[in-house]
Amino acid sequence: MTTYSLMKWTVEDYHRMIKAGILDNRHVELLKGEIIEMSPEGTFHRFLNHRGVKYLxxxxxxxxxxxxxxxxxxxxxxxxxxxxxxxxxxxxxxxxHPYPEDIYWIIEIADSTLNKDLTEKKTLYAQFNISEYWVIDIQNKMLYIFQNPQVNDYQITKIHQEGVINPLTFPKVEIDVKKLIALE
Structure with a gap:
């Protein structure tokens, strides 16, 4: 029986492929050494992303x-x-690009990617000590907040559909959940 192993790419390999044009016209990202095709962005996802950026x-x-x-x-x-x-x-x-030490927090907007965002991406961001990770669940109109990374996971999970939240890095800043998830 023949066994095969998947070749892992480094960030430097990935940058060389981008520079050489190999990945032109492809919507991909590098995750744990693998080049992954990203899901197409729907219109509401784009709207929510744009509106969230303006609000923040x-x-x-x-x-x-x-x-x-x-x-x-x-x-x-x-x-x-x-x-x-x-x-x-x-x-x-x-x-x-920003390194982990530059990042205050990350927000993913999930429609078809909810499972990936709540598992693979959450683990990845926790591994690199991103202090806070938020996921906007479009279908259920919820905001997941993960805080206090420890090795491969976050120790604190909060779920909101409304109310005001304060990010860890800016505790005096008040963010209206309904505005962020486009319910207002």
Whole structure:
């Protein structure tokens, strides 16, 4: 019986493929050394992403950079979260993507990707000590908040459909859940 092993790609390999044009016109991301095709973005997903970014920018002002569907660099991964809240100034990212130490929190918007976002991505972000990870569940109109990463998982899970939440990094900032998940 022949056994096969999957070849894992490094972030450097991935960047070389992008630079060489191998991945042109492909919507992919690098996750744990594997190049994964991303799900197509529906119209409501795009709307919710855009509206969430506008809302967070209006609240956070110059306290943080709000990135919309751009890569972040982890050891063996380069995912493209829907929304990433990172430290300023924006010139930090002139020649690189944000690293874990730059990231305040990540938001994924889940429609067809809910299971992946609540399992694989949650584990990945916890492994790299992203202090806070949020998932907007489009179908059920809920916001999952994961905090306190420990090894491969988050120790705190909160689920909201309404109310005001305060991100760990900016405890005085109040975010209206209904506005974030487009119910208002």
């Amino acid at each position: 920018r209006s609240i956070l002002g110059n306290e943080a950079e709000i990135m919309e569907s751009h890569p972040i660099t982890l050891l063996d991964s380069e995912p493209e979260p829907d929304i990433t809240i990172v430290r300023t100034p924006d010139t930090l990212y002139l020649n690189r």
